[in-house]
Amino acid sequence: MPSPDDKPVKTIEERIRPVSRRTFLKGSAASIVGMSGLVAALQPLLKLEKEDITLDQLLQRHYKEMTPAQLDKVMKRLQEKCEREYGVSASIQDLKPQDGVGFAYALNLTRCVGCRKCAHACLAENNQSREYDDDISMSYIRVLELQKGSINLETSNQYYDSESVPRKDKYYMPVQCHQCRESPCTKACPVNATWQEPDGVVTVDYDWCIGCRYCMAACPYDARRFNWENPKLEKRQINLDQGYLSNRLRPKGVVEKCTFCLHRTRAGKYPACMEVCPTGARVFGNILDPNSEINYILHNKRVYILKEEVGTNPRFYYFFDT
Amino acid sequence: MLLKPSLAPAFRVCFRSVPFLFLLGFLLALGGFLFARESKPEAANSAQLEEEPTIAGSGGIENHFQPYFGHDEDIHLDKTPPRLIMGLDLNRMGWTYNCMECHTHVEDIRYHREQKFEHENINLEHGNNRYCLNCHHPDNRNAFVDYDGSEIAEPNVTLLCAKCHGPKYRDWKAGVHGRKNGYWDLSQGIQYKLHCIQCHDPHSPAFKPMKPLPPPLYPSRAPAPKH
Numbered sequence: 001m002p003s004p005d006d007k008p009v010k011t012i013e014e015r016i017r018p019v020s021r022r023t024f025l026k027g028s029a030a031s032i033v034g035m036s037g038l039v040a041a042l043q044p045l046l047k048l049e050k051e052d053i054t055l056d057q058l059l060q061r062h063y064k065e066m067t068p069a070q071l072d073k074v075m076k077r078l079q080e081k082c083e084r085e086y087g088v089s090a091s092i093q094d095l096k097p098q099d100g101v102g103f104a105y106a107l108n109l110t111r112c113v114g115c116r117k118c119a120h121a122c123l124a125e126n127n128q129s130r131e132y133d134d135d136i137s138m139s140y141i142r143v144l145e146l147q148k149g150s151i152n153l154e155t156s157n158q159y160y161d162s163e164s165v166p167r168k169d170k171y172y173m174p175v176q177c178h179q180c181r182e183s184p185c186t187k188a189c190p191v192n193a194t195w196q197e198p199d200g201v202v203t204v205d206y207d208w209c210i211g212c213r214y215c216m217a218a219c220p221y222d223a224r225r226f227n228w229e230n231p232k233l234e235k236r237q238i239n240l241d242q243g244y245l246s247n248r249l250r251p252k253g254v255v256e257k258c259t260f261c262l263h264r265t266r267a268g269k270y271p272a273c274m275e276v277c278p279t280g281a282r283v284f285g286n287i288l289d290p291n292s293e294i295n296y297i298l299h300n301k302r303v304y305i306l307k308e309e310v311g312t313n314p315r316f317y318y319f320f321d322t
Numbered sequence: 323m324l325l326k327p328s329l330a331p332a333f334r335v336c337f338r339s340v341p342f343l344f345l346l347g348f349l350l351a352l353g354g355f356l357f358a359r360e361s362k363p364e365a366a367n368s369a370q371l372e373e374e375p376t377i378a379g380s381g382g383i384e385n386h387f388q389p390y391f392g393h394d395e396d397i398h399l400d401k402t403p404p405r406l407i408m409g410l411d412l413n414r415m416g417w418t419y420n421c422m423e424c425h426t427h428v429e430d431i432r433y434h435r436e437q438k439f440e441h442e443n444i445n446l447e448h449g450n451n452r453y454c455l456n457c458h459h460p461d462n463r464n465a466f467v468d469y470d471g472s473e474i475a476e477p478n479v480t481l482l483c484a485k486c487h488g489p490k491y492r493d494w495k496a497g498v499h500g501r502k503n504g505y506w507d508l509s510q511g512i513q514y515k516l517h518c519i520q521c522h523d524p525h526s527p528a529f530k531p532m533k534p535l536p537p538p539l540y541p542s543r544a545p546a547p548k549h
Contacts, residue, residue: 108498116535117400124398134536142538159540159547164531239398268510270503275396278404279529280501280516293497301498321499322489 062192063205063245074207075244082249086235094244095266097199103260103315104200104287104294105271107174109304110321111281114165114172116143118273118282122176125261125272126247127239129231138225140258141176141273151304176273177202177223177258178306178314185257188218194255199266200287200315201259203245211253220310224257260284287315401503403520404529421463447526457482457524483518494518 019027060066060074075092082090119141123130128138144156148169156173166172183202186194193208194215216224230252242248243263250256261271265284274282285292294317297303301319437444451457459465465473466482474482484491493499500521505511522529540547 113529113532114534115532116537120535121399135539136536137538139538157547159537161534161537163533165534166531241395265506268505268507270506272396272399274501275399275401275503277501278521278532280499280521283498285497285506296496296498321493 057207060207062208064195071244078248082238086233086238088235088238088240090238090240090242090248092242092244092248093263095263097197097201097266100288101286102200102288103179103265104285104317105179105260105315106283106294106297106303106317106319108279108281108283108321109171109173109318111279112143112172112174113279113281114143114145114160114170115278117276117278118174119143121272121276122258124237125239125264127231127233127237127242127249128225128256129227129229129233129250130237131232133237138256140223140225140256141174142222143172143174145170145172151306173306173318174273175221175223175306176316177260178221178312178316179258179260180312180314182311182313184218184220184310184312185215185224188214190214194257197245201262202257203259203262204255204257205245206248206250206254206256209254211255213255215255220307220312221314224255226255227252403501403516405520405523425463444525447528448524479524480518483524 054077056073056077061070063071066074071094075094079090079092082088082092116136119136119139120134122128122139122141123136126140128140130136130138142158144153144158145160145167146152146156148171151173160167160170179196179200179202181196181200183196186196186202190212191208191210193210194202194204196202211226213226216226227250231250233249238249239247241263243259243266246259246262261269261273265271270284274284283293283297285294287294287298289295297317297319301321304318304320305314306316306318446452455467457466459467459473462473465475466479468474468481469485480491480494490499494515497515500518501516503514503516505513518524
């Protein structure tokens with residue numbers, strides 16, 4: 001049994017040159033492999049740098065953490081990008097929520113005829129990606145055709161294409177983001193890229209979104225859309241009046257949604273879908289103003305809340321009229 | 323003499339002939355009319371529409387502006403009032419009839435339902451209203467008739483509709499019936515409210531069916547729809 005004192009005795013050569021030729025060659029070969037591996041691993045980043053993602057952009061902070069100066073810088077960069085890629089000079093603004101304003105929407109199910117003008121106006125307003133001019137697959141509004149007699153979404157049809165609407169024994173229910181007060185989507189987001197603004201609108205920081213689509217799975221109203229590819233837009237289709245949190249041009253791989261046209265409504269205007277509705281079925285207003293149209297409806301009409309049992313407490317109300 | 327002697331006889335002959343004088347008078351009148359039209363001060367579209375239909379006098383309803391056409395910051399949105407799309411028969415853009423041009427000459431057709439001349443293609447399907455003068459004023463056809471026989475001016479047509487459709491009028495005034503355009507925040511801009519007849523044909527007021535805009539594409543890999 002060898003005693004602990006029996007250490008292997010080092011030769012003089014080992015003492016003077018601790019690294020033998022063999023070990024040195026082995027080590028250098030391993031480190032070359034390691035270095036090249038590291039370079040290969042960093043390759044996508046270097047590639048990104050070439051494809052105009054700057055360091056600033058990589059280090060950009062969350063919308064709520066940015067100082068006004070930083071935000072201005074980002075908006076200026078986005079404007080330049082729009083100018084470079086599409087040749088149009090958009091005006092990107094970031095309008096802040098006003099005090100004493102809470103947005104709410106009401107939709108008259110008795111009046112809606114299902115003409116889909118709102119869905120198409122949404123597309124014209126919000127710079128969604130589209131394959132052709134009338135491609136409303138990314139529109140934030142889905143108009144459902146339902147059978148009269150019940151509100152059964154299971155048998156609803158959003159692909160109806162009849163000669164004229166309304167069809168006999170059918171009624172129509174446009175569905176868009178309900179801007180829930182207890183919003184499941186904001187709770188599902190793992191990175192807090194979507195949140196509710198003080199005026200009630202649920203917004204997305206497109207630069208913070210990681211594209212996991214958890215929010216889409218959480219939404220009971222199918223209100224969110226995902227950019228599978230780089231948005232396809234032509235120069236003439238771009239709306240130049242853009243908001244940072246609403247309709248600015250989105251990158252690939254992020255989720256977007258209806259924001260009640262924040263760039264319009266925070267400037268005091270009506271949302272695009274309401275401006276074009278031929279039947280006047282849509283009513284928009286400030287729910288905190290006791291004299292607003294919205295409060296008139298809530299006090300005087302029969303109001304229906306879609307999927308009330310889910311407990312989302314939406315800011316979007318359906319109502320019936322005579 | 324101002325005129326050269328050689329030209330003077332020709333002018334004298336011209337001025338003596340009566341038809342020429344008529345023609346000259348007509349041309350002068352036409353010129354004056356055109357000049358008056360062009361020299362109108364440039365006003366906003368909404369203001370023009372507010373002014374133009376006031377043939378029968380009396381001001382508009384408090385703060386209920388007609389919506390605008392043409393120039394607008396939202397050119398990408400189609401805000402045409404529904405009845406303009408479907409063809410507004412009487413009150414076209416920028417043009418109004420003066421009904422009394424004919425109705426002072428034509429014999430009184432007060433209690434007849436014959437539709438002659440301009441009115442041949444009116445299709446009256448408005449509930450129990452079988453008589454023109456249920457709504458139109460018997461003495462001033464540019465205006466409508468109130469309960470007591472007094473006139474309701476054309477821009478105030480909502481008051482005529484309100485005679486029967488009280489609850490609708492109440493909702494419209496509250497901003498819940500009919501389309502509105504412009505600004506929800508009245509401190510930041512003007513709100514436009516469509517009047518009854520910009521969506522409903524008063525002679526056949528039921529809202530007409532329309533062609534829906536194209537649907538989203540049905541997903542190619544999904545099973546065929548059951549509808």
